[in-house]
Amino acid sequence: MVTGPALRAHVREAGLAYLLLAPSLVFLAAFTYWPIIRSVWFSFHDVMLGSDKIFFLGLENYQRLWTDALFWKSLANTAFYTLVTIPSAIACALLLAVALDSKLRGMTFYRSAFFYPVMIPSVAAGMVWVFLYAPGYGPINHALALFGLPKLEWLYDSNTAMIAIIIMSIWKYSGYFMLILLAALQMIPSDLHEAARLDGVSAWNRLIHITIPLISPTLYFVIIIGLLHSYQIFDYVYVMTQGGPADATNVLTFYIYQNGFQYQDIGYASTLANVLLLFVGGLITLVALVFGRRVHYLGR
Amino acid sequence: MATLQDPLELSAPATSRGTLAHMRATLRRNWLHVLLLPLLALWASPLVWIVVTSLKTRVEVFDPNAGFLPAIAQWSNYPAAMAVAPFGTYLVNSVLVTGGILICELVTITLAAYAFARLSFPGKNILFTLFLLQIMFPIYATFLTNFVTVRELGILNSLPALIVPFVASGYGTFMLRQAFRQVPTELADAARLDGCGHLGILWHVYLPLVKPTLVAFSIIAVVTHWNDYMWPLLVTNSESVRTLPIGLGLLAKSDSGADWTRLMAATVVVVSPLLLFFVIFQRRFVDSFMHAGLK
Amino acid sequence: MAEVVLQGVSKSYQGRPTVHGVDLAVADREFMVLVGPSGCGKSTTLRMVAGLEEITAGRLLIDGRDVTHAEPQKRDIAMVFQSYALYPHMTAYRNMAFGLLKTSKLPKAEIDRRIGEAAEILHITHLLERKPNALSGGERQRVAIGRALVRQPKVFLFDEPLSNLDAKLRTHMRGELKRLHKELGLTVIYVTHDQIEAMTLGTRVAILSEGRLQQVGAPMDLYMRPANTFVATFIGSPEMSLLRCALRPNGAGSVVHHPRFDTHIPGALERAEPGDILLGVRPEEVTLSPPETPAMARGTVERTELIGSEALAEIRMGDDRLMARTPVMQAPDVGAEVGLSFDMARVRLFDAATGRALARL
Numbered sequence: 001m002v003t004g005p006a007l008r009a010h011v012r013e014a015g016l017a018y019l020l021l022a023p024s025l026v027f028l029a030a031f032t033y034w035p036i037i038r039s040v041w042f043s044f045h046d047v048m049l050g051s052d053k054i055f056f057l058g059l060e061n062y063q064r065l066w067t068d069a070l071f072w073k074s075l076a077n078t079a080f081y082t083l084v085t086i087p088s089a090i091a092c093a094l095l096l097a098v099a100l101d102s103k104l105r106g107m108t109f110y111r112s113a114f115f116y117p118v119m120i121p122s123v124a125a126g127m128v129w130v131f132l133y134a135p136g137y138g139p140i141n142h143a144l145a146l147f148g149l150p151k152l153e154w155l156y157d158s159n160t161a162m163i164a165i166i167i168m169s170i171w172k173y174s175g176y177f178m179l180i181l182l183a184a185l186q187m188i189p190s191d192l193h194e195a196a197r198l199d200g201v202s203a204w205n206r207l208i209h210i211t212i213p214l215i216s217p218t219l220y221f222v223i224i225i226g227l228l229h230s231y232q233i234f235d236y237v238y239v240m241t242q243g244g245p246a247d248a249t250n251v252l253t254f255y256i257y258q259n260g261f262q263y264q265d266i267g268y269a270s271t272l273a274n275v276l277l278l279f280v281g282g283l284i285t286l287v288a289l290v291f292g293r294r295v296h297y298l299g300r
Numbered sequence: 301m302a303t304l305q306d307p308l309e310l311s312a313p314a315t316s317r318g319t320l321a322h323m324r325a326t327l328r329r330n331w332l333h334v335l336l337l338p339l340l341a342l343w344a345s346p347l348v349w350i351v352v353t354s355l356k357t358r359v360e361v362f363d364p365n366a367g368f369l370p371a372i373a374q375w376s377n378y379p380a381a382m383a384v385a386p387f388g389t390y391l392v393n394s395v396l397v398t399g400g401i402l403i404c405e406l407v408t409i410t411l412a413a414y415a416f417a418r419l420s421f422p423g424k425n426i427l428f429t430l431f432l433l434q435i436m437f438p439i440y441a442t443f444l445t446n447f448v449t450v451r452e453l454g455i456l457n458s459l460p461a462l463i464v465p466f467v468a469s470g471y472g473t474f475m476l477r478q479a480f481r482q483v484p485t486e487l488a489d490a491a492r493l494d495g496c497g498h499l500g501i502l503w504h505v506y507l508p509l510v511k512p513t514l515v516a517f518s519i520i521a522v523v524t525h526w527n528d529y530m531w532p533l534l535v536t537n538s539e540s541v542r543t544l545p546i547g548l549g550l551l552a553k554s555d556s557g558a559d560w561t562r563l564m565a566a567t568v569v570v571v572s573p574l575l576l577f578f579v580i581f582q583r584r585f586v587d588s589f590m591h592a593g594l595k
Numbered sequence: 596m597a598e599v600v601l602q603g604v605s606k607s608y609q610g611r612p613t614v615h616g617v618d619l620a621v622a623d624r625e626f627m628v629l630v631g632p633s634g635c636g637k638s639t640t641l642r643m644v645a646g647l648e649e650i651t652a653g654r655l656l657i658d659g660r661d662v663t664h665a666e667p668q669k670r671d672i673a674m675v676f677q678s679y680a681l682y683p684h685m686t687a688y689r690n691m692a693f694g695l696l697k698t699s700k701l702p703k704a705e706i707d708r709r710i711g712e713a714a715e716i717l718h719i720t721h722l723l724e725r726k727p728n729a730l731s732g733g734e735r736q737r738v739a740i741g742r743a744l745v746r747q748p749k750v751f752l753f754d755e756p757l758s759n760l761d762a763k764l765r766t767h768m769r770g771e772l773k774r775l776h777k778e779l780g781l782t783v784i785y786v787t788h789d790q791i792e793a794m795t796l797g798t799r800v801a802i803l804s805e806g807r808l809q810q811v812g813a814p815m816d817l818y819m820r821p822a823n824t825f826v827a828t829f830i831g832s833p834e835m836s837l838l839r840c841a842l843r844p845n846g847a848g849s850v851v852h853h854p855r856f857d858t859h860i861p862g863a864l865e866r867a868e869p870g871d872i873l874l875g876v877r878p879e880e881v882t883l884s885p886p887e888t889p890a891m892a893r894g895t896v897e898r899t900e901l902i903g904s905e906a907l908a909e910i911r912m913g914d915d916r917l918m919a920r921t922p923v924m925q926a927p928d929v930g931a932e933v934g935l936s937f938d939m940a941r942v943r944l945f946d947a948a949t950g951r952a953l954a955r956l
Binding site: 111 | 343347353408414422430431435436439441548552570571591
């Protein structure tokens, strides 16, 4: 059907498209696809950092993984961090967003005050919270004492260290999620709420049955963003605890770092990295399957 | 800022439906303030603590009986902190790296987004999925093998090593493609009749029209890369190429947590450029993060 | 001289044809209107002329030059879009100058002169420094036309340019376009779905349906002598009524038989053999009379509608419905029985199977 000149036009257009994509693709190939492929390849080998020798190991790295208690611990820690932080931060963000989605006096000020932690570098945030959590002179323990509550060891106690990092993460990210949810809330036509109010629907029911379903595409988006930000836990662990105490905050990214950079065992670290890719990829797929289909879209 | 409801006014009999409604509305608003103000204090306290501590003496930090505010503001903590490490070099490096990444990203995402938004070619869907894959697996997931690659390229411990992994952006391409698709096709048609080729259309029509998206992306990119810690930590090991966050981290380590006053002074220096921009261009920043990905 | 000739121009998307071999010759200084319902292929045809759509098959000549596969800017055409397509980030002046700067090497003074001239013709001189979002719909429309004018192209293409304006402004702009065409001697191809626009603007009108050219002719020609039932019902409002009848030749004329009446058509027809036909009657070709007077047929008034000086009556005749136009004072009551007579010299006959008009010889 496509004749000479028309075909030429198609080929020209496709050629231009590939040309425009080329710069991106070169860098994506080098720093996204190639590392993933390589990580899989490395995981079947014994590779040491700085050595040219590579030995085939077959599934040995994976067998080692299976019996490595520390790996399981770091995986559990990663899962715990992700599965507690994201829902809490989003719940917190949603409440803040709903509260701020009104003609409240000082609204912009509140918004900025909740949002500013996003602007703080993770290393600075981590450091400051180390100070805030300090058992002896830290202000958090002072505040607890003020309310007659017992002082905690926070980052020095394996029972509370991860919780401490989670609390800090909620402080750091809620404002970001709040902002995105706020944008979604402001797009809900006000007549929907007015209609529900005329029907005598209570504020709580309006939130559950109108607001949340209508912003569900955004909630879904925020969950994904949250999952992607959970990679940043490396920074906090590195700055605040170095995985301790007793590996209570050792998470996958940090364990990969330890194996790859401290023990120079690239092969095993790659094996761990593959688990991380599967973990995040799996979680995102799961979220997409569970929430992706149920979200309500306004209009188009 | 919040004016609490006068109890007398609450118990006063409602003279008309208007005042009753007014009272209820005021009450409702102030209830929100009652809820939000403590949260606000919680959220703001770390920043307040940073600033206050940076002006204290070392003794005051550890003295439980010292007041919340320093007795005398120790401004000398700032020059002292700056003297510990070459913060000037760090600052220049941060600017070069963040600026370099931003410029490269803007070029690559503009070209790629135009191809995805307006051209038809075989393999478009697969390639687009491949771009999205990068959102799912950023450098923080593949840092290990990327480190090996950068080492093999022989650019370890150099500014290019801090830039190259971030040149292409799946997220930026996606964001810009969405924006390009909002531009009416008739405008592109008109530009074709006016004698523009694809690149002319991109330059004269599309880019000027998606400026808000470009600004939003730039702000997010700058915040991300200015604050980035993990990747620079892995690929730098000398003062000449370190960025501000790395410098700050090193300072924390070398001081081994003892001198919080100097450390907090350095923190103020490191966080203030972005926070300052944030305060000045608040609306732009908030809008950028608010609508990122929603359009 | 600017002639546009389409020779069997066709378009298919992924093997699915949407425009089937359109043959059309637009003469110099002609105002050719392409009209048809949405999805009939009129816009696609115009976009093929503009070079915005690839021509799948056939040839396109502008001024005798084959431009079938030429780039849009090499065709010497200018186009006014439905949404005006003004660049939002440029002033009206820049919008008009942009194409000239890109395609011609005209000196600045000449560009200024042309824009000044066009602005004067369009009464937008005071708006040149404004950006599109500071202009009203009608003003944007003028700037869009101005952008086309300054190019001084051989052919002007208009894609439903008035459909985004309100009714009053539309009538006004229609007059303006007519004036421009006459004063400047433009060659225009104009796409619309509005048959009134087509009839009032076009020196000739081309009617498309389902990607095929149905008929080309002067507006009155199309109205009086539609080539088929599609054209017959598309042109004219309210539309022509079609009554299914049996036709039988009888002497010098033919007998038309309808369940409710029989009548005679004088003169020879293109077709001599008996068969089913559709009798096409326009509302103004029906005369209503009181039930007791003699008439060709009888029917019941279903509905009446006042349209100013006249009234429309929908009349049921067995299974058929038919529209009639009467002076307001003589409008019948709903439910009343009325007598009907048709102006048999003007009614048209169509082949019931193909819908094609049967010529009256």
